[in-house]
Amino acid sequence: MKFKIHEIISKLEALAPLSFQEPYDNAGLIVGRQEDEVDAVLLTLDVTEEVIDEAISSGAGLIIAHHPVIFKGLKQLNGKNYVERCVIKAIKNDVAIYASHTNLDSVPGGVNSKMCEKLGLKECCILSPMKGQLLKLVTFVPVEQAGIVREAIFAAGAGHIGNYDQCSFNLPGEGTFRGSENTKPFVGEPGKQHTEKEARVETILPRYRKGKVLSALLESHPYEEVAYDFYPLENDWAETGMGMVGHLPEPMDEKSFLLKVKETFRCGAVRHTRLLGKPVKKVALCGGSGSFLLNEAKASGADVFITGDFKYHQFFDAGDQLVIADIGHYESEQFTKEVFYEILTENFPNFAIRLSEVKTNPVMYL
Incomplete structure (x- = not known):
């Protein structure tokens, strides 16, 4: 069974409209034509050459990713970096590439909702609601x-x-x-x-x-x-925005909770600020790079703030008000593929939808 690309991506955009993406972002159909038909889709967090090879070998004419392979304009296509090589290979092999990025970060049912689900958080709501929407x-x-x-x-x-x-x-x-x-x-x-x-x-x-x-x-x-x-x-529009905050069903001590986080997100390591000796009841989180939401996490009364990509000096800003838990960018967003899968299988039950088996995380741990 085949579907046109615009039929497939319309179901994703019903949850996460492209207008919700941040100004710097490049979500949407990056390579390919909306009217083209495909008979299989490959879901991934990142687009790499290995992922495109996987799409080609599996017969997937469309890759749906969280991270756009192109963030800035390309002035040349010479294959001098992985972005150019990915675009060249995708075009040569008729593989379309679509990305749902910060727009998917901004909606209930998206990236942060999936993180909350994995941790079993209850009474979840947007941490930093959108304005002007x-x-x-x-x-x-x-x-x-x-x-x-x-x-x-x-x-x-x-x-x-x-x-x-x-x-x-x-x-x-x-x-x-x-x-x-x-x-x-x-x-x-x-x-x-x-x-x-x-x-x-x-x-x-x-x-x-x-x-x-x-x-x-x-x-x-x-x-x-x-x-x-x-x-x-x-x-403010409380139904959309960055980050989420929710409650644990039962309080946990800080170390036990961080170990739960490490296991849940399969982290090589969890970088965190010093423990405060308080039970963890309320948790704020943001998939990807969420350090910009630290003040909102504090204001929410969260005991722990989970995200990725905190810089050294930013850890000082916790100020003994909460525990920062940096679990890594990839680790925090790895379940985004499941978000795509759930949406598409619900709307296209007889369609070939595959989860990429390529681990695209460029960060390794000893």
Whole structure:
């Protein structure tokens, strides 16, 4: 069975839209064409030459990775480094490459959720919610048609606040308008001013759903010319953002917990700050390089902060407020392949989806 690449990646982007990626990132389809068909997919954390060889030998026409093989623009393709060699080999062998990176870091059900799951954390939530991702829609609808319009924009993704949906505010009023002789107004007559009882409908939506919500509004609204406004909001959006924080089912002493972390993530070593002699109840974490979230981890009241790539001097910043546990970049994100696998097998149950057997971690331990 074959599927077009855009059909496959649309299921990933339904969870982790590309608009959620950080400005420096390069998530998305890096090599290949969306309309191409493939009959197998290979899932990996990193794209290396060995991974591309594995895709070729297994007949996988699409590699889905967490880390983009290209971060910066390529000015030449001479094969002088592994990035150029990977791109050349992928193109020569018709292997497409897709990456879901910081956008997958930013959503429940993504990288950090999988880390929480592996540790058995409960009551998990986003550690550092996103800003600037919400819009408010205001529109004006004849009172009798307001319900139809609300249902349409709710179905398109508007009206969600936390665990509630179909949220809106409605205010009655009167609208006035006069159409030219070339109009066919829903109410009133061309060339005459008309006053209509209308409802001012306000609701909230994620910025990335603006296009769908607007289409739903225009299709469901009875007027020829629809009055609407989108307002950017500065509210935090607790449903997306970097890192997560959760609670252990039962408190553990610090050493036992760190040993559990080491075993769970199959770490060669765990670099950590000094133990504080307190039970571990609340845990903050971030897959990959998460040192930038240390202050948020402290503010959350976490007893331990798990991530990778802490620098020497950054360990001092723990300040005896929590224990920093640096488990390594690869180790913290290695289960991302399982996230991909779960999404794709649910949506494509009869499709060949393979987990890469290449261990791409470039860091070794004696």
